[in-house]
Amino acid sequence: MAEAHEAVAFSFTVGPEGFNVDVSYDVFKALIYSGARSWRLRCRRTLNSLYNSLYPGHPLRGIACCGLVSALYFNGYDPSFNIIDWLNSHVFQRYLAPKNAKIVACITFGAGVYIVLIQVRQYTLKKLFSYHGWMYQEHGKQVSLMPKIWAGLVRLCVGRNPSLYSCQNLLPTLPVPNLDDTLQRYLRSVRPLYDDEEYSRMEKLAEEFKHTIGRRLQRYLWLKWLISSNYVSDWWEKFVYLRGRSPIMVNSNFYGLDEICIRPTTIQAARAANITCSAFRYRSELEVQNVKPVMVQKVIPLCSSQYERQFNTVRIPGKDADKIIHYPDSHHIAVYHKGRWYKVFMYYQNNLLQPCELQLQLDEIIRDTTPPAYGEEHLAALTAGERTLWAEARETYFRSGVNRSSLEAIEKAAFILVLDDEEFEIGTCMTGKFDEYAHAILHGKGYDRWFDKSFNFIISKNAVFGFNVEHSWADAPISGHMVEYVLSEDLLYYGYDELGNTCGTPRFTALKPVKLKFTIPESCNAMIEKSLTQATKLYNDVDLHVYVQDAYGKGFMKKCKLSPDAYIQMALQLAHYRDSGHFNLTYEASMTRLFRDGRTETVRSCSIESSLWVKAMEDPAVTKAERIKLLRIACDYHQQQYRDAMTGKGIDRHLFCLYVISKFLGLDSPFLQQVLQEPWKLSTSQTPTLYDDKRLAKLVAEKPEVAEKIGWSQFKGVVGAGGGFGPVAADGYGVSYIITSEDLIFFHISSTKSSPETDSRRFGQRIYQAMQDMRDLFDGQSTSTHTSKK
Structure with missing residues (x-):
């Protein structure tokens, strides 16, 4: 019982009549139960660790392999090409009876063969998981030969029913991007933000960085890559989160x-x-x-x-x-x-x-x-x-x-x-x-x-x-x-x-x-x-507004053959340009969990392509067909950036790590200081849904009366409103969105009341108008006639 934990388990006092021993059995029972639970957990974790080390194999298959080798050997067929006999005569006969020595030699050889096969399979899977060409296949088009071969090999090698951590050792290491490629992608990403003079200055800073300390910092980063499971995550946790002294609320x-x-x-x-x-x-x-x-x-x-x-x-x-x-x-x-x-x-x-x-x-x-x-x-x-x-x-x-x-x-x-x-x-x-x-x-x-x-x-x-x-x-x-x-x-x-x-x-x-x-x-x-x-x-000072977009959702976007996430990001670009009057550095969070210990990477949603489309939307002389064309180009490029970020070819984590190394070495870089000080005026993130459909279906099947009572079938499961975060910049917006169904999107918009440049409700209206204007582009291609409730 809980109140017993405040008692003393064992005590004694000395009085005129001798020793008086007081034992609290409730506490002892609680300690025993606690210890038993801890030991059960340890045993289960040990067994899971064994299972995970052998994945995609299984310990039972290893036992079967040892049994098969032993059966063949004792029936006159030596699958080891005399290795078992060598083990028997040179190792085990010194310590065991002859028959037992042969059995142990067979088991040793069988276990060794099975471990080698598992190692080969694990190495093969790790190499297969390092291939990411499948991500760049366009939806709706025929898949090329290479991704088909890759998918077949993965299905052949991957195991069944992995546990939560079975695949950890199979995941590739996050690669260090090429320095020249990162600098080129960075300069391209900031082109819409600067005029010709400012952009020329950034080009010179980047060139100076590359030819002075850039290569040196890159070599140190390669060393960090060699000795760590992920060259970003530990520094990201330490310097971005744990070193911050401002409130975390x-x-x-x-x-x-x-x-x-x-x-x-x-x-x-x-x-x-x-x-x-x-x-x-x-x-x-x-x-x-x-x-x-x-x-x-x-x-x-x-x-x-x-x-x-x-x-x-x-x-x-x-x-x-x-x-x-x-x-x-x-x-x-x-x-x-x-x-x-x-x-x-x-x-x-x-x-x-x-x-x-x-x-x-x-x-x-x-x-x-x-x-x-x-x-x-x-x-x-x-x-x-x-x-x-x-x-x-x-x-x-x-x-x-x-x-x-x-x-x-x-x-x-x-x-x-x-x-x-x-x-x-x-x-x-x-x-x-x-x-x-x-x-x-x-x-x-x-x-x-x-x-x-x-x-x-x-x-x-x-x-x-x-x-x-x-x-x-x-x-x-x-x-x-x-x-x-x-x-x-x-x-x-x-x-x-x-x-x-x-x-x-x-x-x-x-x-x-x-x-x-x-x-x-x-x-x-x-x-x-x-x-x-x-x-x-x-x-x-927090200005927080939840805007509900229910006029249309991902169903309409898919009919337009556009990625829902890219579509929404373009809507945010149009809304933010109308709200601020100019283009701004935009952050969209992408994950890097295709790699071991991966966390996030930045997708820079404001691009040359998105800015051209936004300008076209604001120019009445541009035709609807041209606007649609530019929107498709902008969405395609955004998808390309998202895939690059997921596959280890992002910009910002690479530059962040170079900046950390420069500080360790006491080197100043005007270029890296400029990059790290640029404010994210628009910080965005999509909240994904990760429902386990099989588990939900099982629960519904087990308790159909409960599901019917709460209207589970009417809403097709849990429909969450998502969540959000505070503004990243004092004069910017934080926007989190969740696509909950075919016709429903929640936008969580945050900003600061003290900034004269921002207003979360106003930005919600900007998003509403941007989404309406984008739907109007495709009039005649969709029959969506809902009205939006704000």
Whole structure:
């Protein structure tokens, strides 16, 4: 039981009558169950490691190979060409009986043959995965011979049913691009941004860089490539995320919203219990590696390394740099409600709690009227303000005693659950009431989220869900994958009774949540309030708007034979040009997970091709046919850039690493300084969907009555509103979008209120008009007649 953890396991006292021994058996049982779970996890991880090292083979096939070799040998057929006899006479007969020596020699030879075959197969797959010509095949056209041969070889060599990390050793290493190619692509990308004089200056800077320190920096980068699994990711995590001293709230953390068409319950504790138990089911799937790696075209695996730190992870502040701490296991969550913090245990006798059992604990927290201790209510504001201030407070006031133990309970939790005291009325998916909801999930009140944890689950008073994610440990698709699993489990696996409570009957007397205790001195509270002031100023300046595009979506774009992502990026280019009056450096996030330990790369959406099309849209003298032609050229070039970024031929990560090396060597480069200081006035990202269709179909088949009750078939599954992030530039926009169905797109637009150049609602209108104008180009080719609701 949870309250037993506060007791002492073993104690004794000496009195007039002798020794008095006091043993707490509940604590001993809890320790035994905890140890048993830890050993089971270790054993399972060891077996998974063995399986992964042999993939695409299997240990059972290795055993079969040894058995076949032995059977042939003892029946007079020597498949080893006398190698078994040599092993028998020169190695094993010295230590074993003759018959046993022959058996061991056969097993040794069989295992060796099988390992060699696996090594050859793994090497072949790694080389095959290094080929990316398949990505450059145009849709709708006949596939050329080379990609067909490649696809056949991959299907021949790849194994069945890979576990989450089976393919990690098969992934190629991210290549270092050619310096000349990177400089040429960079100059081409900035041509629309500069006039002739400024562009000529950048050409000279690039040429000077190439012929002075560029080659030297490139050689050092090759050395970095040789000694690391990924020459970018560790520096990206360290210098872009962990070295930052400004608040991570808004500036780094991102958010995601609930499923938008189905409201399963309005009872806060019930929804929180189902969501939490679903997350722990997902964690269990991760621990035993039952979650399948994401496979492109069902055969090419993406890197899964980012999943490792999803749970039990926290970012620890430092004076100069933060660090990420990942704990191998955690048996509890930390819960925040009305200024108070609680430790809630998720296991009873080594079994995960059922939602009905967890709901009892959460109900008790909600009913608790105990006021927060002095300084406790705003404590989490330390994680929302400047990092150096938080590091000083942590070092001074949380190193020992009750403060340390309570802080450890929060930091070592699997994740944070926030039982919010606000209500979010988003209704159906077209109500347009998302702005306040998105604000609340992105930053809350500045003190009611623990922004250092890998993620916070937020459940509103009327049971609307949202999540806030710390960015340094992984990128958005990893969290999105987890949340899609959690929402489908919440609706289809666990479900709710007729009153909206969790289903089932508790198996035992309710556990008790442990209220965490803090002793906050006046000087510490002053630091908390200072951090809250910083956070409040920051989030009050955020201008956040969610624009719902429901006039048409990817269905229309596909009919026009255009990539939906490229189409939307062109719409953003047109909208931003109309909003600012000129072209600006544009960031679109692309992934590099085709390579080991890959994270992201930048696609520079503002190009010569896109600028020509935008100018044509603003020129009434240009015909519709010419505009369509220019749009197709711009979309094709954008797709080319996206493929280049995914296959290791990006611009920005290469230049970033060269800049880091120049700083290590104490070398100044005007060119690299110019590149790294250029502001991203428009920062964009698409939120992908990663539904496991087979798993969803299985859940629906197992509980058809639940699926019918919540209208699963009507909405064809979970329809999320996506999520967003804060503005990257003080005078720019951050735009995240998710294509949720054939006729529905959500745009999450952020900017700062203090900038006279930006207005998020105005930019939403610009996007709406750009999308309308683009549809008008194809009049006669589509019958879309919907009207957009903003």
